[in-house]
Amino acid sequence: MSEQTKEQETKSIELPSNMTVRDLAELMDASPIDVIKTLMSNGVMANINQLIDYDTAAIVASEMGYEASLETVDQLEAEDVGEVPMWRRLIASEDKASLKPRPPVVTILGHVDHGKTTLLDAIRQTSVVSEEAGGITQHIGAYQAKHKDRLITFLDTPGHAAFTAMRSRGAQGADLVVLVVAADDGVMPQTKEALAHAKAAKVPIVVAMNKVDLPSANPDLVKQQLADNGLIPDEWDGDTIVVPVSAKQKTGLEDLLEGILLVADSTEILANPDGEVIGTVIEAERDPSRGVVATLLVQNGTLKQGDTLVVGMAYGKMRAMFDFVGNPIEAVGPATPTSVLGLKEVPTAGDPFRVVESEKEARAIVAEREEKAKENKAKSASPLTLESMFDAFHAGELRELRLILKADVQGSLEPILSSLEEMSATDKEGEIGVNVLFTGTGNISENDITLASASRAIVMGFNVEADNAARRLAETEGVSIRLYDIIYRMTEDVEKALKGMLEPEIRERTIGKAEVRAIFKISRYGKIAGCRVIEGEIQRNAIMRVIRNGEQIHEGPISSLKHEKDDVREVREGFECGINLKEFDAIQEGDILEAFVREKVAIS
Ligand code: GDP
DSSP states (O other): OOHHHHHHHSEEEEEOSEEEHHHHHHHHTOOHHHHHHHHHHTTOOOOTTOEEEHHHHHHHHHHTTEEEEEOHHHHHHHHOOSSSOHHHHHHHHSOGGGOEEOOOEEEEEESTTSSHHHHHHHHHHHHOOOGGGTTOOOOSSEEEEEETTEEEEEEOOOSHHHHHHHHHTTOOOOSEEEEEEETTTOSOHHHHHHHHHHHHTTOOEEEEEEOTTSTTOOHHHHHHHHHHTTOOBGGGTOSBOEEEOBTTTTBSHHHHHHHHHHHHHTSOOEEOTTSOOEEEEEEEEEETTTEEEEEEEEEESOEETTOEEEETTEEEEEEEEEOTTSOEESEEOTTOEEEEEEESSOOOTTOEEEEESOHHHHHHHHHHHHHHHHHHHHHOOOOBOHHHHHHHHHTTSOSEEEEEEEESSHHHHHHHHHHHHTOEEEETTEEEEEEEEEEEESSBOHHHHHHHHHHTOEEEEESOOBOHHHHHHHHHHTBOEEEESSHHHHHHHHHHHHHTOOOOEEEEEEEEEEEEEEEEEETTTEEEEEEEEEEEEEETTOEEEEEETTEEEEEEEEEEEEETTEEOSEEETTOEEEEEETTOOOOOTTOEEEEEEEEEEOOO
């Protein structure tokens, strides 16, 4: 067979996840009637405008001489790697020649009151080109500043919430984090949290050392603290740019923008303006007069007025688009924020969006997602435990064991960290190591759980507790908390998890209590305790504790459980029974028998 005929036999074709019969016919350059006939021969009755899914279309295509594959975005969505956001994967799959530089996207993080909002406002006032808007800019959750004729996109919802929301949805909007540290206050708990977020997202950091105007500012001390946390300032030959600024007096801002561009230039910040259109929702709300207003950050391609978007369960045709100063616009390219009208529902901030061909396709995608969501809900999210982490390693989803460590005092953290540092294991894919994202002292808090959830990490505590709010959040987010009071047990568990040998945690659950009211001696059995079940139930296969005067004197299995003359599997509260214990014959009247079972539990 010649190469040519071979090629003719299997032409390849890219199909979306949903399409009409007419679209499919057009894509194959075939008559819709032929497509309908092929569908019928496969038992699918469809008219020309009917939507069919990819699987069905692929069968039809293959019968008509095509080898079908899913379109790139659909494919990326289906892969759902979790670790790397979809838009980054899309850009990586684009033809290199089509990629063009785009503005870096920056988010500002830091401890409360260190000046994040003031800094964002100061940059907005000094560096935003707002001649067209007469100096008035709107708060849409993002804006663009200009430095030496280059644009920088700032996400201006400071604080962790927005950043975490994006990360936990795998969107990871920012290319760079500006970590604000007040020069008079230094590295504080939320500074460390922010650092951990940036580290987990593998996003480079520029430090803005703020409030240098204050007499109490102590820049050298702050630099030392930064260095202690792994951010060695550039002037100490490290690679973290630390820029002294005063957001209040608007000094140092140019240097900060310069620093941002310097770091941005060391990473490839590219996108294809002509490629498939995808991006992330920055914020969204329902406006009483205008309907749903959503701020979007386009990450690849160019979004145009009239395009149809799908985002989560929301969709709609873009009726109008505005830039961040409020001017109507018709199109926006990569890394540019825009506020849009036209979505039918309020989308969730942090969710990725994409442009589709038609509202019909959008509806089909949303219907499919709703279906999937229902299924997933039924399955109920399984918590991330040390055991499931190892499965994730094997599935290639994770290449490190991520931990958040809390201890009572700093002194306990050091020995734990130094023993964790040396740990690693090897599986078929290579080495797996421990990555401690965050360490801190004090009880486990909601913030720790948020960080763990967004980073797919496990929270381990030494000599600390988890507060109630943290426990509740851990439960809803499916985050695993493990508490220890002996260091080697903790490090041992980590090592076992790495090596895949971790036994599931066994928990004892008391199921019932019985009171011994009489003793019968039967030569064949020994002593039989005549009991009344006073709580719960006694099961034949339970383990019994014998309690005398409040103290446990024995623990062991049951040899026989009788109700009247019959052997039974269980006896419930209020009933009488005869219990014979396997390894214990010193039972007395008045003893309490406590029945319990050992269960494997998902660790929480
Ligand atoms: P955020 O919680 O990090 O957003 O901090 P804010 O921006 O709300 O600032 C907290 C306080 O610090 C406010 O009272 C600001 O006026 C003040 N502040 C912010 N930047 C500076 C600065 O550069 N110098 C001085 N002296 N005060 C500042």
